[in-house]
Structure formats: structure tokens, C-alpha cells
Amino acid sequence: METVRVGLLGLGIVGSQVAERLECQRELVTERTGGPVELARVLVRDAAKQRTYLPSGAQLTTDASEILEDPGIGVVIELMGGMEPARTYIERAIDAGKPVVTANKEVMAHHGPELLQLAKRRGVDVYFEAAVGGGIPLISTFKIDLLANHISRIQAVINGTTNFIIDRMARDGAAFDDALAEAQRLGFAEADPTYDVEGWDAAFKLTIMSTIAFHGRIDPDAVYREGIRGLDPVDFRYAADMGYAIRLLAYARDHGDEVELRVHPALIPQSHLLAAVHDAYNAVVIEGDLVGTVLLYGQGAGGRPTASAVVGDVIDLVLSMRKGVDNRISVDVTRPRRVRPIDEVRTAAYLRLHVADRSGVLAEVAKILGDLGISISAVLQKQLIVEHAAAELVILTHPAREGDLRTARERLTALETVYGIPAFLRALIPEEAM
Numbered sequence: 001m002e003t004v005r006v007g008l009l010g011l012g013i014v015g016s017q018v019a020e021r022l023e024c025q026r027e028l029v030t031e032r033t034g035g036p037v038e039l040a041r042v043l044v045r046d047a048a049k050q051r052t053y054l055p056s057g058a059q060l061t062t063d064a065s066e067i068l069e070d071p072g073i074g075v076v077i078e079l080m081g082g083m084e085p086a087r088t089y090i091e092r093a094i095d096a097g098k099p100v101v102t103a104n105k106e107v108m109a110h111h112g113p114e115l116l117q118l119a120k121r122r123g124v125d126v127y128f129e130a131a132v133g134g135g136i137p138l139i140s141t142f143k144i145d146l147l148a149n150h151i152s153r154i155q156a157v158i159n160g161t162t163n164f165i166i167d168r169m170a171r172d173g174a175a176f177d178d179a180l181a182e183a184q185r186l187g188f189a190e191a192d193p194t195y196d197v198e199g200w201d202a203a204f205k206l207t208i209m210s211t212i213a214f215h216g217r218i219d220p221d222a223v224y225r226e227g228i229r230g231l232d233p234v235d236f237r238y239a240a241d242m243g244y245a246i247r248l249l250a251y252a253r254d255h256g257d258e259v260e261l262r263v264h265p266a267l268i269p270q271s272h273l274l275a276a277v278h279d280a281y282n283a284v285v286i287e288g289d290l291v292g293t294v295l296l297y298g299q300g301a302g303g304r305p306t307a308s309a310v311v312g313d314v315i316d317l318v319l320s321m322r323k324g325v326d327n328r329i330s331v332d333v334t335r336p337r338r339v340r341p342i343d344e345v346r347t348a349a350y351l352r353l354h355v356a357d358r359s360g361v362l363a364e365v366a367k368i369l370g371d372l373g374i375s376i377s378a379v380l381q382k383q384l385i386v387e388h389a390a391a392e393l394v395i396l397t398h399p400a401r402e403g404d405l406r407t408a409r410e411r412l413t414a415l416e417t418v419y420g421i422p423a424f425l426r427a428l429i430p431e432e433a434m
């Protein structure tokens, strides 16, 4: 059996684990692909840098052409990250007739459909299991195991950094900045945490998952996105008093003519599967018309779990190459799917108001909500804030149109008896949670 020679772009956190598995578990890879697989060349930025794993059999290079233009390299693994030059290198590899395995969510969220189309034309495969949920098998689940279903809904916690921070805020009452600093100290958050904390990472993953689950092209810029920076520890306590946890929720729903896609902090019933996801773990709850509810849970990031998905893809790919079968994705990713504007989405909401500590205020608030057809599901009246002679009023609504909830917030803010609305969060009420 001919040796399949692999070119690896990137030898960082994930790349070094992939290189190590390919070289140190050669027998496993050979046995499972039916023949030898050799890591031939590895692209890095700085060839002199100290590495946690230095490939023994592969040559390091700083010139991508030595991989992309080498006819002896049969498979390219892209683990550089970022948009460019990663996107161009993937495109060049496909153009040169080389199948690609990538973990790059940014590239796949924005350009996945066109790269998959190009790959189809060039007769090669593109695998991207590791781009969503690290080691959790999500893409293959949608691509193969759930193909018989109409997927109606996905509810997920798919960013480990934010879940770690949220968990610290909930468990220890930590302020956001302190929980973030701890996440950074323990290696769960980057020095610049914007990409995770502002919800970009989760939005890209939700886009890729929904593209495959709902069979159509989704514009990642149309996904509604809010991060966790504004969360206050007090809201975790009030949410708990009402039987809820708070998570950065990635939510997707197929409405037939439109899809609903949003990433934002949300109250989730304590009984919900996602409320039990702690630390940096991820979980995805999928609903299909035939299968019912499926839960996938595991480590959504980290070098080893992500390498598990990457090397799994490589094995599957090489195996299909050797069998002479194409494993190209069976999902039509050319059909554009319209994303429902956020104002048209229906959701329950949690509002924390600072109000004048006098009678009649709740009636005023209830009238504004009632005039907009928003009904109240629970009210908590909290402690007096003495220096402002204000009371804290917490309201949980039943599901309503987001546009009406925003109008309500504006009208409430304008009331003379309302001093401020420090928190406005969405909620999944138990009836719609599962």
C-alpha cells in the first residue's frame, strides 16, 4: 500500500498534538487507514522556536509552497487559525487536488460553502470536524447519523472560555473581571479574550453547525450576537432564586422559511441539560423529528481533544481515498437560508430594574408590559438600595416578540419612577426549553 504523505500547516497547540499522534501512534493510524501515513512537512512562522513537540520524521518549513505545491503531498491539514493566509492556503490546496482537514471555524463559517463547492468541482474532500466543539463529534453527527431527520432546534453551550467564567460568577459570586483573570491565569482564556467573551467564537460555531444541520448557506454576520461582559453576579443569585442558571446560549431553530440564530447570555431552567454544563465543558442539545432529543457533551477545546477530531478526520479521509470512495458532504450548502431578524424572534426576558421605593410602581411597569402584549411570569422585589431610596425589581416575562421587549425597555427607562434597567437578559422558560 502506497504511503500517504501529509503536509501540516501550523504546529501550535493543536498542530503539535496532531503531529505527535501521527508520529507516535503510527501503528494505530496505519492499521485504521489500511496503510502507512507519513507526516512529511510542517509549516511554521518561526522555525527556530522552542516546541512542545518537534516532529522527528517531518521537515519544518516557513514556505507554504513547499507543501501546497509538492505533488508528493496527498493531504493537507490546516491548523494555523485566523482568516488569512489560512483561507488562501486551503483554497490553493484544493485547487492543487489535495483534500484538506481543518479546524478553522473563522474560515469555515465565512467561506465553508464556497470551499466545499470548490472541493466538489476539484473532486476532493474537505473535513472540518474540529472547527466546531473540539473533540465533540458534531459535524459527523449531522453529516451522517442524523441525516434522516429534519433538525428543528439546536441549543448549545459551545464556548468553554465563557462557560468557565460564567461558572465562576455563579458558584463563587465572582465579578466578571475577576473570573476572566482567573480563566486567563489557568489558560482557559486568551490574553485578548474578545473573540470568546464577545460571542464571536460561539457565533461562528453555530453558523457552521446550522449550515450542516439545516442544509443551507448561512451568513455568519446575520447571527445575532451578545457577549457576557455585562453580566453581574447579582443576576446569577436572582436567577437561582427563580430556579434558573445563566449560560452563554447558542440557539438555532429552523422555522422553514427562515432560520433563527442567536448567541447571547440567557436564563436556563435548572432542570435543563445545559444548566449542568460546568467549567470549560461544552454541550449541544439537538432535536430531530425522528430521533427526538440528542445530547452531545465533552471538551470543546484544548490541544488533545481537538487533535482527536483532526486525526479522526485524517483517518477517515485516507481510508476513503484508499477505498476509492468520495466522502463528500451530502448536504446542499448552496441554498441560502434567510436569518430571522432579531426583532421578530420570540423569547422570554429577565429584567432587573431600579425603581422608586413607593407604591404603584409595579402597576405602572405592568401596564407598559401589558400594553405591548407582554405577560409577566414572575416578579421578585429585592432589597432597598438605601442611598438612592430605590428598590430592585426583577421581572421574568413569558415569551414575547423581541421587538416588543425592546420597546418595553425603552418605555420603562423613560418612566420617572424607573431609575435604571441594569439587566435585560433573555430566558428559556421550562415549557419551551425541551
Ligand SMILES: NC(=O)c1ccc[n+]([C@@H]2O[C@H](COP(=O)([O-])OP(=O)(O)OC[C@H]3O[C@@H](n4cnc5c(N)ncnc54)[C@H](OP(=O)(O)O)[C@@H]3O)[C@@H](O)[C@H]2O)c1
Pocket (backbone or CB within 6 Å): 009, 010, 011, 012, 013, 014, 015, 043, 044, 045, 046, 047, 049, 062, 078, 079, 080, 081, 082, 084, 085, 103, 104, 105, 130, 131, 134, 300, 301, 302, 303, 306
Ligand atoms: N486551541 C484550541 O483549543 C482549539 C480548539 C478548536 C479549534 N482550534 C482551531 O485550531 C486552529 C489552530 O489553533 P491553535 O490553538 O493550535 O493555534 P496556535 O497555537 O496559535 O498555533 C498556530 C500555528 O500556526 C502557525 N502559523 C500561524 N500563522 C502562520 C503563518 N502566517 N505562516 C506560517 N505559520 C503560521 C504558528 O507558527 P509558529 O509556531 O511558528 O508561531 C503556529 O505553529 C485554529 O483554527 C483554532 O481556531 C483550536
